[in-house]
Amino acid sequence: MFAYLVKRVLSGIVVLFLVSLSIFLLFWFGPSEPAQSICDRETSNRCTPERLEVFRETLGFNNPWYQEYGTFIDGVFTGREIKFSKNTKVYDCEAPCLGISYRTKQDVFDEMKTRMPATLSVALGGATLYLLLGIPIGVAAAKRRGTLADKALVSSFLAISSIPYYLFALLAWLFVTINLQVPVISDTGYFPITDNPGKWASGMLLAWIALGIFGCTQYTRYSRGSMVEVLSEDYIRTAKAKGLPNRTVIYKHGLRSALVPVVTIFGIDFGTLLAGTIFTERIFDIEGIGLWGLEAVYQKDLPVVSATALFGAAILITSNLIVDVIYSVLDPRVRLS
Amino acid sequence: MPDLNSVASGPSEVSMSDPSAGIQVAEKLHDGATDDETRGDEFAGRSPLRIALTRLRRDKVAVVCFAVVMFFVFVAVFAPLLAKMFGVSLDTVSVCEVVECNYASPDAGLPKAGPPAHGFDPEHPFGINPRTGSDNLAHWLYGCRTSLMIAGAATLAASIVGVLMGLIAGFMGGIVDKVLSFIIDFFLTIPFLLAALAIAPIINERFAASDNYPTIQKVSLIGVLAVFGWMGVARLVRGEVLSLREREFVHAARVIGMPTRRILFRELLPNLVAPIVVAVSLMLPAFVALEAGLAFLGIGVTDGASWGQTILKATPYWDSYPLFLIEPMVGVVLLVLSLNLLGDAIRDALDPKTRR
Numbered sequence: 001m002f003a004y005l006v007k008r009v010l011s012g013i014v015v016l017f018l019v020s021l022s023i024f025l026l027f028w029f030g031p032s033e034p035a036q037s038i039c040d041r042e043t044s045n046r047c048t049p050e051r052l053e054v055f056r057e058t059l060g061f062n063n064p065w066y067q068e069y070g071t072f073i074d075g076v077f078t079g080r081e082i083k084f085s086k087n088t089k090v091y092d093c094e095a096p097c098l099g100i101s102y103r104t105k106q107d108v109f110d111e112m113k114t115r116m117p118a119t120l121s122v123a124l125g126g127a128t129l130y131l132l133l134g135i136p137i138g139v140a141a142a143k144r145r146g147t148l149a150d151k152a153l154v155s156s157f158l159a160i161s162s163i164p165y166y167l168f169a170l171l172a173w174l175f176v177t178i179n180l181q182v183p184v185i186s187d188t189g190y191f192p193i194t195d196n197p198g199k200w201a202s203g204m205l206l207a208w209i210a211l212g213i214f215g216c217t218q219y220t221r222y223s224r225g226s227m228v229e230v231l232s233e234d235y236i237r238t239a240k241a242k243g244l245p246n247r248t249v250i251y252k253h254g255l256r257s258a259l260v261p262v263v264t265i266f267g268i269d270f271g272t273l274l275a276g277t278i279f280t281e282r283i284f285d286i287e288g289i290g291l292w293g294l295e296a297v298y299q300k301d302l303p304v305v306s307a308t309a310l311f312g313a314a315i316l317i318t319s320n321l322i323v324d325v326i327y328s329v330l331d332p333r334v335r336l337s
Numbered sequence: 338m339p340d341l342n343s344v345a346s347g348p349s350e351v352s353m354s355d356p357s358a359g360i361q362v363a364e365k366l367h368d369g370a371t372d373d374e375t376r377g378d379e380f381a382g383r384s385p386l387r388i389a390l391t392r393l394r395r396d397k398v399a400v401v402c403f404a405v406v407m408f409f410v411f412v413a414v415f416a417p418l419l420a421k422m423f424g425v426s427l428d429t430v431s432v433c434e435v436v437e438c439n440y441a442s443p444d445a446g447l448p449k450a451g452p453p454a455h456g457f458d459p460e461h462p463f464g465i466n467p468r469t470g471s472d473n474l475a476h477w478l479y480g481c482r483t484s485l486m487i488a489g490a491a492t493l494a495a496s497i498v499g500v501l502m503g504l505i506a507g508f509m510g511g512i513v514d515k516v517l518s519f520i521i522d523f524f525l526t527i528p529f530l531l532a533a534l535a536i537a538p539i540i541n542e543r544f545a546a547s548d549n550y551p552t553i554q555k556v557s558l559i560g561v562l563a564v565f566g567w568m569g570v571a572r573l574v575r576g577e578v579l580s581l582r583e584r585e586f587v588h589a590a591r592v593i594g595m596p597t598r599r600i601l602f603r604e605l606l607p608n609l610v611a612p613i614v615v616a617v618s619l620m621l622p623a624f625v626a627l628e629a630g631l632a633f634l635g636i637g638v639t640d641g642a643s644w645g646q647t648i649l650k651a652t653p654y655w656d657s658y659p660l661f662l663i664e665p666m667v668g669v670v671l672l673v674l675s676l677n678l679l680g681d682a683i684r685d686a687l688d689p690k691t692r693r
Contacts, residue, residue: 015522015523015526018523019523019526019527022527023535026535026536026539027535027539030536030539030542030543031538031539031542031543032542032543033542036542037538037542158678158681159674162622162673162674162677162678163670163673163674164626164629164630164669164670164673166630166633167648167666167669167670170648170652171666174652174655174662178655178656272528275528275530275531276528276529276530276531278530278531278534278634279630279633279634282634290530293531293534294534294634294635294636297534297537297538297635297636298635300538300541300542302538305534305535305538306535308531308534308535309527309528309531309532309534309535311531312527312528312530312531313526313527313528313531315528316526316527316528317526320526
C-alpha cells in the first residue's frame with residue numbers, strides 16, 4: 001500500500017512538473033514577441049523597439065528559456081523579485097510565486113487566493129446537488145425499472161444532457177432573472193460567506209440549480225445502472241427471501257455497493273468541475289478563477305492566464321490522485337496490477 | 338432513448354425477420370424482395386455493420402435525427418448558394434439605413450424593419466442584427482458552415498491520431514505502450530477549456546495583424562480541439578487491440594510473415610470499426626458544442642460567423658429582441674441533440690447485446 005502511494009504521488013509530481021514546463025514553453029515560444037503585451041501596456045501603446053528591448057532585458061526574455069524556467073521554479077519555492085522595466089518599481093513576489101499580474105501589478109497567487117472561495121462555492125454547491133438529486137432519482141428509477149415513469153425519466157434526462165451545458169445555464173439565467181425576475185435569487189454573483197451567508201447562498205443558488213440539474217442527469221444514469229445491476233445480485237434475492245423489508249433491502253444492502261462506482265466517478269468529476277467553472281462563472285457573473293482567467297485573456301495578462309491553466313491542471317492531477325488512492329483502498333486489485 | 342421509442346413497432350417485426358437475416362439463400366433475391374432486409378445479401382451471412390445499418394433504418398429516432406443532421410450538412414455545404422438565394426449576405430451596407438440610429442428613440446440600436454418591432458421582412462427572413470445591421474440569416478447559414486466544418490475536421494484529425502496511437506500502443510506493447518500511455522494520461526490531466534483559454538491570446542498576438550486571421554483562427558481551433566480530443570479514442574482502441582492481438586487470426590498472420598503494418602491495418606483495424614464509429618459519432622456533437630461554447634466565451638471564432646458568437650452578442654437583447662438569440666440557439670441545440678441521439682442509436686445498433 002505504502003509503495004503504491006509513493007509511486008502514485010511521485011508520478012503525480014512528475015506530471016505536474018511537465019505540465020508547468022509545457023505551459024511555460026507555450027508562453028515563451030508561443031507569442032512572436034513575449035514582452036510585447038507588457039510593453040504596450042506600460043507605455044500606453046507607444047512601444048518603440050528600444051523600449052521593447054528594455055522590457056525584454058529586465059523580464060529575462062533575452063536569456064535562454066531553461067534558465068528562466070529555473071528562475072520561475074525557484075520563485076515558486078522561495079519567492080523572487082520581479083521588475084518590469086528599468087525605472088519601474090520592484091515587485092516582491094513571495095513564495096509560491098506565480099508572477100505579477102501585468103494589469104493589476106498584484107501577486108498572481110494572492111489574487112488567485114481571493115478568487116478561490118467563489119470557484120470553490122460553485123463547485124461544492126453544484127457537486128452536492130449532483131449527488132443529492134442524482135442518486136435518489138436514479139435509485140427511484142431503478143426500483144421502478146421498465147415502468148412508464150422510468151422510461152420517461154431516462155429519455156427526458158438523456159435529452160437534457162444532450163444540450164450543451166452553457167446553453168442550458170444561459171437559458172436558466174435569462175428566464176429567471178429577466179423574464180420572471182424572481183426577487184432574491186436574480187441577483188447572482190459571489191458575495192463572501194463571512195460577510196453575509198444569506199446573500200452568499202442566494203447569489204449562488206441559481207448557478208447551483210443550473211449546475212445541479214444538468215449534472216445530476218449523469219448521476220441518475222450512473223446510479224440507476226449500478227443499482228439495476230446490484231438489485232439482480234444473488235445476495236439481494238437472499239435478503240428478500242429472508243423476509244427483510246423492501247426498504248432495508250434496497251437502501252441498506254443494495255445502495256451501499258451500488259454507490260462505490262458512483263462515488264469514484266464523482267471524485268473525478270469534482271476535479272473537472274473545480275477546474276472548469278468558466279461557463280458557470282461567466283453566465284452567472286461569479287468572480288471566480290475561471291472568470292479571472294477569461295478576463296486576463298481579453299486583457300492579454302499572460303501571467304494570470306498561465307496561472308489559471310496551471311491551477312486547473314494541478315486540481316485535476318490532485319483529484320485523480322485522491323480518487324486512485326481511495327479506489328486502491330476500496331479495491332485491492334488496483335494496486336497490485 | 339431510441340430503444341424506448343421503437344418498442345412499439347420493434348419486437349414483433351424483428352422476431353419475424355431476424356432468423357432469415359442470418360443466412361439467406363440466393364433464390365430469395367429473385368423473389369423480387371427488394372426491401373431493406375434482403376437487398377445485397379446474395380449468399381451467406383451479413384456483416385455486423387450491415388446488420389447495424391438495417392437496425393438503424395428501422396429506428397425511427399435515428400432516421401429523424403439523420404434527416405436533421407443531413408439538413409444541417411446541406412445548409413453548411415451550400416451556405417453561400419442559399420445566402421444568395423435568399424438575397425442576404427454577411428457584409429453590412431450602411432448601418433443607419435437598417436438600424437435605428439436616433440439614440441433618443443426607445444428603439445435605438447434595434448433594426449428598422451422586421452422583428453422585433455415590425456412584422457416579417459421578406460428581405461431579411463431571420464431579421465437584422467441590432468447595432469451592426471448585418472443579416473441574421475446569413476450569419477446563421479455561415480455559422481452552420483463554421484460549426485460543422487470545424488467540428489468535422491477536428492473529429493477527423495482527432496480520430497486518426499487516436500486510432501494510430503491506440504493501434505501502436507496496444508500492438509507494440511512494452512516501452513512504446515508505456516510511453517504512449519503516459520502521453521495519453523498527460524493530455525488527460527490538462528483541462529481542455531483552460532488550455533483553449535491559454536492558447537487564445539497567443540494565436541491572437543501572433544496572427545491578429547495577418548490577412549488570413551479568420552482562417553488561421555479556425556485552423557488553430559481545429560488543432561486545439563484535435564490535440565485535446567484524441568485521447569478517448571486512443572484509450573479505447575488500445576484496450577481493444579490488447580485483447581485482439583492474442584487472438585488466433587493475428588497469430589496466424591504473424592506466422593505466415595505478414596508485416597506489422599499490414600497486420601495493423603488489414604487484420605486489426607476492420608475488427609475495430611464498430612467501437613471507433615461509436616466513439617467518433619459521439620465526438621462530433623461534443624466538438625460542435627465546444628466550438629460554439631468557445632465562441633460564446635470570446636476565445637473561439639471571433640472573426641467571421643459562428644453561432645456561439647451570435648449567442649454572445651444576442652444575450653443582452655433577450656428582453657427586447659428574443660428572436661436574435663433563439664435562432665442560433667435552435668441551431669446549436671438541434672444539431673447537437675440530433676447528433677447525440679444519432680450517436681446513441683448507432684451505439685445501440687452496433688451492440689450485439691441490445692436485442693430489438
